[in-house]
Amino acid sequence: MMNKRMKNRKKFSVVISVYKSDNPVFFDRALSSVTELQTVIPDDIVLVVDGPVSDELNEVIAKYEKKYNIFNVIRLEKNGGLGNALKIAVKNTKYELIARMDSDDISVSTRFEEQLKFFDMYPQIDIVGGNITEFIGEENNIVGSRIVPKSNEDIREYMKVRCAMNHVSVMYKKAAVQSAGGYQDWFCNEDYYLWIRMWLNGAVFANTGTTLVNVRVGEEMYKRRGGKEYFDSEKGLQNYMFKHGMINGKTYIVNIGKRVIVQKILPNKIRGWVFKTFARNREG
Structure with a gap:
């Protein structure tokens, strides 16, 4: 595994939220894409269970908890929304670098390796994301993609019109997120709201220019x-x-x-x- 060859790499966390409506088969596939199928395996995965979930979802969680000791599962008594769940997840991560993962999408196998190398090459950046492909049904049934600007200057300009970061693809510095107020509730736009506040706070943005996640739509x-x-x-x-x-x-x-x-x-x-x-x- 490339994980063994990347000596002296930065350790990093992954934050994920799951709730009752999530599909257990898709959730299992998402977790496998950030663990056993990655060239660089995370050092810490904070999974927030946002309210009661099905037995099937709990079985998937138990499976990965048993297989990997990097999982920190936090269970909330009631569903409080994505913004709240991610705020709790970020607060409980062990490391300064944090990657965001969704509960039914699929990270490409080199995603974390690429992002870690990006932070090594450009230590001034606070957040790096990438492009996404979109599929319906089977993973090879690609129906679209979302290509985003790469440089900080282009991202900051584009952010005035539309969201310039694909949320499911980002890795960011914990300090930069928290100094901008962290995740907060904002209907369907928790991510864009956070990037705007980071923009106003002087954060430095980047995108790799490569596809990092295949998104189920x-x-x-x-x-x-x-x-x-x-x-x-x-x-x-x-x-x-x-x-x-x-x-x-x-x-x-x-x-x-x-x-x-x-x-x-x-x-x-x-x-x-x-x-x-x-x-x-x-x-x-």
């Missing part, structure tokens, strides 16, 4: 990205950026206008096409 994804509640969440972020001087009035109006059309006016099928055509498969 479906038509339901586009339904979740529409409607009043999702629009209100996005509008709240625009208000926050404008209030704190991250964007000017012109950018604010354009951003809100686009979101009114995509999230409140377009039907799901057309919204799905818009996301695939304009929000995927291209940088910037």
Whole structure:
């Protein structure tokens, strides 16, 4: 394993949240992708069980706890949402470098190796992510990708318009996240809200330019990205950026206008096409 050949590498943690609606088969596959299938195995995995879960999910958790002594399982009595779960997870990590992993996605085998090398090459950065591919059903049924800007300058500029980091792909410095206030609840946008606060706090961003995670998607994804509640969440972020001087009035109006059309006016099928055509498969 490459894990044995990377001498003097930095130790790192992984944070994951799982809750009752997660699929145990997908969850098992996700955990295998960050442990036995990685060229560099994590030194610490903090798994927050966000409220009661099924016996099947508990069996998967028990399987990995038994196989790897790097798991720290934290069980919450009731579901408190992703932002709350990740805030608890980050607080309980052992190491300064932390990778984020979702409960049903699949990290490529060299993901952590690439990110650790990036931090070694560019010690000034606070967070590094990468591109993602998206699949439906079988893992080789790739239906899209999301390519994001690579340099700090391009990321900071792009962040004024859309989220420039793929949340499921990031590895960051604990201090940089906590000094910006850490994860906080913000409907469907806990990550973007955190990156905005890190942006305002002077954090240095980067993306590898390579694909780090294969993300499980479906038509339901586009339904979740529409409607009043999702629009209100996005509008709240625009208000926050404008209030704190991250964007000017012109950018604010354009951003809100686009979101009114995509999230409140377009039907799901057309919204799905818009996301695939304009929000995927291209940088910037």
